[in-house]
Amino acid sequence: xxxxxxxxxxxGDHEVIFRxxxxxxxxxxxxxxxxxxxxxxxxxxxxxxxxxxxxxxxCYIDSDSEFVEFEFxxxxxxxxxxxxxxxxxxxxxxxxxxxxxxxxFDSISPDWFNDPEVEYIEDHEFADIQPDIVxxxxxxxxxVVLVVYIAPGTTNLRVIEAAxxxxxxxxxxxxxDPAQSPIPEHNSFHPRIDVGQVNYGDYQNNDWLVGxxxxxxxxxxxxxxxxxxxxxxxxxxxxxxxxxxxxxxPMFALFPAGVPSIDIGPPGSDHAAxxxxxxxxxxxxxxxxxxxxxxxxxxxxxQQIGYGRMHPDSTWGSTCSAFPSVAVxxxxxxxxxxxxxxxxxxxxxxxxxxTAAHVLTxxxxxxxxxxxxxxxxxxxxxxxxxxxxxxxxxxFGMTTALTVxxxxxxxxxxxxxxxxxxxxxxxxxxxxxxx
Amino acid sequence: xxxxxxxxxxxxxxxxxxxxxxxxxxxCGSDLDRAGMTFQTAVEIFSGDADYPTVDADNCEVINSxxxxxxxxxxxxxxxxx
Numbered sequence: 086x087x088x089x090x091x092x093x094x095x096x097g098d099h100e101v102i103f104r105x106x107x108x109x110x111x112x113x114x115x116x117x118x119x120x121x122x123x124x125x126x127x128x129x130x131x132x133x134x135x136x137x138x139x140x141x142x143x144c145y146i147d148s149d150s151e152f153v154e155f156e157f158x159x160x161x162x163x164x165x166x167x168x169x170x171x172x173x174x175x176x177x178x179x180x181x182x183x184x185x186x187x188x189x190f191d192s193i194s195p196d197w198f199n200d201p202e203v204e205y206i207e208d209h210e211f212a213d214i215q216p217d218i219v220x221x222x223x224x225x226x227x228x229v230v231l232v233v234y235i236a237p238g239t240t241n242l243r244v245i246e247a248a249x250x251x252x253x254x255x256x257x258x259x260x261x262d263p264a265q266s267p268i269p270e271h272n273s274f275h276p277r278i279d280v281g282q283v284n285y286g287d288y289q290n291n292d293w294l295v296g297x298x299x300x301x302x303x304x305x306x307x308x309x310x311x312x313x314x315x316x317x318x319x320x321x322x323x324x325x326x327x328x329x330x331x332x333x334x335p336m337f338a339l340f341p342a343g344v345p346s347i348d349i350g351p352p353g354s355d356h357a358a359x360x361x362x363x364x365x366x367x368x369x370x371x372x373x374x375x376x377x378x379x380x381x382x383x384x385x386x387x388q389q390i391g392y393g394r395m396h397p398d399s400t401w402g403s404t405c406s407a408f409p410s411v412a413v414x415x416x417x418x419x420x421x422x423x424x425x426x427x428x429x430x431x432x433x434x435x436x437x438x439x440t441a442a443h444v445l446t447x448x449x450x451x452x453x454x455x456x457x458x459x460x461x462x463x464x465x466x467x468x469x470x471x472x473x474x475x476x477x478x479x480x481f482g483m484t485t486a487l488t489v490x491x492x493x494x495x496x497x498x499x500x501x502x503x504x505x506x507x508x509x510x511x512x513x514x515x516x517x518x519x520x
Numbered sequence: 521x522x523x524x525x526x527x528x529x530x531x532x533x534x535x536x537x538x539x540x541x542x543x544x545x546x547x548c549g550s551d552l553d554r555a556g557m558t559f560q561t562a563v564e565i566f567s568g569d570a571d572y573p574t575v576d577a578d579n580c581e582v583i584n585s586x587x588x589x590x591x592x593x594x595x596x597x598x599x600x601x602x
Contacts, residue, residue, distance in 0.1 A: 497575045511567050512565045513564055
């Protein structure tokens with residue numbers, strides 16, 4: 086499943102769309118025929134005309150009834166005046182079911198139900214942006230993490246959980262107090278969330294954990310990567326100070342890092358991984374991709390996570406790598422990670438190449454290599470200048486995404502933001518497999 | 521003599537792979553020779569005015585029965601597509 090933002094050709098408004106990425110039994114990838122539109126919240130008499138940064142999560146439920154459920158989250162521009170500011174960004178979620186998964190997916194329309202859930206942010210006094218979403222596969226509960234502006238120039242993170250009723254299988258987002266679930270790391274951005282079974286930190290009993298990776302700030306580190314986690318069986322904590330971990334790569338300790346992606350592997354893998362962007366200078370004039378997982382142990386005890394740099398891009402050279410995504414998957418009777426990212430040797434004028442690579446290990450260390458490059462074919466719009474000033478707080482959502490099913494890959498990517506040239510216009514993808 | 525040469529070769533291999541920057545190690549050939557990823561030609565998923573073309577992908581990898589927590593079964597359409 087891929088989701089993106091598109092401008093409606095008739096109205097000119099932005100809309101959230103999604104499409105199925107297929108994997109045939111003969112190992113050939115193809116696109117679903119239908120492009121679906123995700124509904125916006127009903128804020129009549131106003132209208133939602135702009136949305137950004139959609140994320141999607143999926144869950145197959147075969148309890149008393151059988152269906153595939155998709156939950157989308159995105160930020161939309163709310164034109165309604167409220168108590169504090171006239172208009173701002175808010176976050177919505179929207180959910181649909183395909184009730185008969187064994188039928189032809191493309192021949193049925195999504196059964197939208199429960200209008201986009203905006204109650205918990207309606208009339209919120211703060212702007213909400215950059216949401217991410219995930220299912221808890223043991224319960225069908227849903228978690229959303231988002232960024233909240235609590236004061237000019239100051240942000241916080243919030244986690245909102247929807248519980249699923251075991252009888253009617255519906256979910257209830259409840260009412261979230263604006264103070265719910267603050268993570269005490271001001272100026273936090275780009276949170277990504279996942280749920281999985283992994284031993285980490287204080288939890289060493291094969292517990293199901295919720296993990297959040299995000300870009301955090303403090304006065305000693307500046308922008309850096311942080312991680313927070315708790316058991317799914319615990320109430321979503323109001324105070325995240327217990328398991329909040331941050332770290333720096335010693336080689337780049339003086340420079341900012343951020344924009345992570347996190348994946349906790351399938352049950353039994355005991356493997357979780359994070360990738361992020363590491364600046365090579367204060368102003369983000371150049372960056373590389375960093376990787377860390379729970380299986381390798383370079384960092385000192387207590388942080389309990391190992392990491393590796395891009396190979397051979399751990400230099401100060403002109404190669405710039407950006408916007409990574411990570412997927413943990415089975416390979417050769419074990420589990421490993423693959424990542425996707427954009428790379429360029431000319432970050433001044435663009436020429437970005439979507440790339441996918443395995444993460445190899447050497448002497449118990451993780452190394453991201455270029456041994457399995459994805460060759461870019463026929464895409465011209467992934468060009469653009471490096472807009473370093475918006476790297477951390479950007480709304481444009483330049484990104485790649487990688488998803489893996491058995492030995493099948495789908496990598497998707499957006500064009501690079503080239504605002505001066507009018508912006509990119511397409512989203513691309515490539516199917517691949519492990520040979 | 522033969523044993524000496526073999527030992528020397530082994531030593532050289534050990535040294536060459538043993539120059540280990542703990543974060544940025546030299547890679548041995550066996551690591552690089554592993555199976556790779558093969559991709560088909562890229563396709564345009566969303567064309568047109570895809571302003572702010574953020575993308576996200578999900579493969580339903582956490583599909584499970586409620587309460588089971590086990591890895592589930594992906595759906596399949598009438599053409600055998602997952």
